[in-house]
Amino acid sequence: MRGSFGPILLILAGLVALWYAAAVQMNVKEVLTQAERDGAVITPASAAERRDAGRWGLVFGNLEHLGATWSSERSRLPAPHQVVAELWDSTWVEETTGRRGIVRSGSLSNRSLVYHGGVTLGATALGFVIGALAGVLLAVGIVYSRVMDMSVMPWAIISQTIPIVALAPMIIVVLYSIGLPGLFAKAVISAYLSFFPVVVGMVKGLRAPDHMQLDLMRTYSASKSDTFWKLRLPASVPYLFASLKIGIAASLVGAIVGELPVQRGGLGARMLGGSYYGQTEQIWAALFVAALLAAMLVWFIGWVERRTLHAMGVQP
Amino acid sequence: MDTEQDKNKMREQSVVKASALDLTFQTNDGPVHALKDVNLEIGKGEFVSFIGPSGCGKTTFLRCIAGLEQPTGGEISVNGMTPDEARKARAYGYVFQAAGLYPWRTIGGNIKLPLEIMGFSKAEQNERVTRVLELVDLAGFEKKYPWQLSGGMQQRASIARALAFDADILLMDEPFGALDEIVRDHLNEQLLALWARTEKTIGFVTHSIPEAVYLSTKIVVMSPRPGRITDVIDSPLPKERPLDIRDSPEFIEIAHRVRDGLRAGHIDE
Ligand SMILES: Nc1ncnc2c1ncn2[C@@H]1O[C@H](COP(=O)(O)OP(=O)(O)OP(=O)(O)O)[C@@H](O)[C@H]1O
Ligand SMILES: [Mg+2]
Numbered sequence: 001m002r003g004s005f006g007p008i009l010l011i012l013a014g015l016v017a018l019w020y021a022a023a024v025q026m027n028v029k030e031v032l033t034q035a036e037r038d039g040a041v042i043t044p045a046s047a048a049e050r051r052d053a054g055r056w057g058l059v060f061g062n063l064e065h066l067g068a069t070w071s072s073e074r075s076r077l078p079a080p081h082q083v084v085a086e087l088w089d090s091t092w093v094e095e096t097t098g099r100r101g102i103v104r105s106g107s108l109s110n111r112s113l114v115y116h117g118g119v120t121l122g123a124t125a126l127g128f129v130i131g132a133l134a135g136v137l138l139a140v141g142i143v144y145s146r147v148m149d150m151s152v153m154p155w156a157i158i159s160q161t162i163p164i165v166a167l168a169p170m171i172i173v174v175l176y177s178i179g180l181p182g183l184f185a186k187a188v189i190s191a192y193l194s195f196f197p198v199v200v201g202m203v204k205g206l207r208a209p210d211h212m213q214l215d216l217m218r219t220y221s222a223s224k225s226d227t228f229w230k231l232r233l234p235a236s237v238p239y240l241f242a243s244l245k246i247g248i249a250a251s252l253v254g255a256i257v258g259e260l261p262v263q264r265g266g267l268g269a270r271m272l273g274g275s276y277y278g279q280t281e282q283i284w285a286a287l288f289v290a291a292l293l294a295a296m297l298v299w300f301i302g303w304v305e306r307r308t309l310h311a312m313g314v315q316p
Numbered sequence: 317m318d319t320e321q322d323k324n325k326m327r328e329q330s331v332v333k334a335s336a337l338d339l340t341f342q343t344n345d346g347p348v349h350a351l352k353d354v355n356l357e358i359g360k361g362e363f364v365s366f367i368g369p370s371g372c373g374k375t376t377f378l379r380c381i382a383g384l385e386q387p388t389g390g391e392i393s394v395n396g397m398t399p400d401e402a403r404k405a406r407a408y409g410y411v412f413q414a415a416g417l418y419p420w421r422t423i424g425g426n427i428k429l430p431l432e433i434m435g436f437s438k439a440e441q442n443e444r445v446t447r448v449l450e451l452v453d454l455a456g457f458e459k460k461y462p463w464q465l466s467g468g469m470q471q472r473a474s475i476a477r478a479l480a481f482d483a484d485i486l487l488m489d490e491p492f493g494a495l496d497e498i499v500r501d502h503l504n505e506q507l508l509a510l511w512a513r514t515e516k517t518i519g520f521v522t523h524s525i526p527e528a529v530y531l532s533t534k535i536v537v538m539s540p541r542p543g544r545i546t547d548v549i550d551s552p553l554p555k556e557r558p559l560d561i562r563d564s565p566e567f568i569e570i571a572h573r574v575r576d577g578l579r580a581g582h583i584d585e
Contacts, residue, residue: 212412215384219410220430221403230429234420312420313461 019080020070026077027069028058034072035065078281086281087113087288110265113289119266121293123183123255127190128248134191135198135247136240142199143206143232144224153199160196164189164254169261182264190254194247201243205236237312241305248297256290267293331395331485331517332358332381338389339376339543349542350376351387356536356545360484363511363518365528366536367574373543374521378487381519382410394485406434408485409478413493415470417462417477423449424458427477434481448476451510468492468499472506479514487519492527501559504530508557525578529553529570530562537577547577 032050036042043061044050050058059066070079078086090113095101100109108115138156141148168189175185209231217227259268267286274282339351350373358364366374379385380392383399394402402408409430417426424445431441449455452472462470471491478486492500504527511518522528528535529551537547551570553561561567 212414212416213418216410216412216416217433218384219382219403219408220433221406222433226433230432231418234418237420313422314419315461315463 016080023075023077023079024059024066024069025055027072027075028055028066031068031072032058032062032065034068040065074278075280078284082281083284083288086285090285113270113285116265116267116270116286117289117293120255120259120268123186123258123266124190124251126183127187127254128194128251130187131191131194131251132198132244132247135195136202138195138199139202139206142203156196156199164193164257168257172258172261182262186255186258189258190251193250193254197243197246197250201239202236205239206232208235208239234312237308241301245298245301248301249294252290252294252297329360330357331360334390334392336390337380337387337392339380339385339387352542352544354545358517358519360517361515362533363531364520364534364536365532366519366521366538367523367525367528368538368578369540372538372540374538375489376543378489378519378521382408382487406481406483408487409481409483411475411478411486411488411491413490415474417470417473419462422459422461423454423465423473426473427480430477430481444480448479451479452476453506468495468503471495472503485517485519489521490523493523505559507531512555525571525574526562528574529567530557535574537574546580549573
């Protein structure tokens, strides 16, 4: 474990450097226009020529005016330290010193990413539970019923080929209009994305016992339910956890997508709000919180997996 | 000697009776005659070995006895019932080539598996686990997981599992096939002791001539394509068999006969 920290840091440093370079290139046009407005001399001088010039050409022609590419307010691509600052401001600073922060108001601020992360987390968790349960039940049906085996799987696959961004607004609108709470609408989309990996993994897991193990059960004249509870289900546990890890990440994506069409909180709402108002820092900050959330969720499933397998006596 | 009398007694109580048994598998490459016109009677308390080249139907015959395979012709009865009925009456325990212990259950838990399914009480389960573990010389390993045991110990545990519910018949398909010779010798000795103590009827598939001769009261020699019985040898060896009986002239003579039977099966083709 310890030995791998060096390479990880190296790659991280490389990515950050690349990001800074990209920020220069992405923001150069706007920064130069602003500098010209402030009276600086830009090469080439005419706006038309600048439009045709490559971005890198502009960068190297105007090295002395580039400072602002890492600090401008409304950059196309904010620099890493700007995103970090935004993250800090919209979590710790907002909650501790903001008027609506938890310290002063007693409840989480609706301008803080802690609050929005919590909203998304709630929808993710609910959606994941629904999706995982549905996935497991469908898998059991598929394994035990030939009719379901032939009918459910194709539909499950088709369901995943429909782009979720196209489907999400329809689901949201329908569920809102029949009066269901927003949390539930988001959870439905979240479940829609997470049930599929669980179905696939569980079907494989429930079919994992080989002929010999099934024959052994037959020599005991075991009932179907005995075979399920004592053989198929325990044998499927490693498969289940592998697919739960994929499922929970998909759940998070689903919850965020579900938050896009309605501006009622959540990381998805922050991302879309940020893009409406050109606040790229806000988008990036929300993105990082989402990534952090995903990492935590997958780690959590991994932790439950380790505990479960340990309790089942699997070789450490 | 009283062996003649013994044998007569066994014949009276035949446990497995197959007559004109046929089994043809329909495969994509056409029919495979796994068993053809197999006639065999196994008496109570006999130790019967099945030996023959790969594909001669040893496994298939054992599976027919266990009701895991449906014959396409002929008759087979177990304890006077159909194999299916016999299975429901818990007539036999089956030991597969691989131990097939569930990795998520302890050794004790694995042995309890059939007991749970058959509805034994908790107290009875515990009592039986202790008893069969002693029988296979694994006392004290109840709480260990399969991966903590050697291959030979795992196979012994799987035999204990088959013994746990007191079936009269033990069907074993190359149970020691994957083990080295020394472990195998040891397990063979233990198996004989167990057989003597429990008076079970045992059907045992093997590829090894010495193993078959050492263990059996009856050796069934089979040959492939179609799978059939070419020779049935009743062993004159006494029930009490120390390992060095394998150097005795009687032993060597039976081994010869088995080898000849196997060779004849091959020349037939
Ligand atoms: N389920 C099946 N479907 C089709 N053919 C089968 C099936 N089971 C066995 N056979 C065929 O029946 C024949 C006998 O097989 P069997 O497994 O009984 O042989 P065996 O004597 O046990 O061989 P081995 O010593 O290799 O275990 C073989 O030709 C095999 O290919
Ligand atoms: Mg075989």
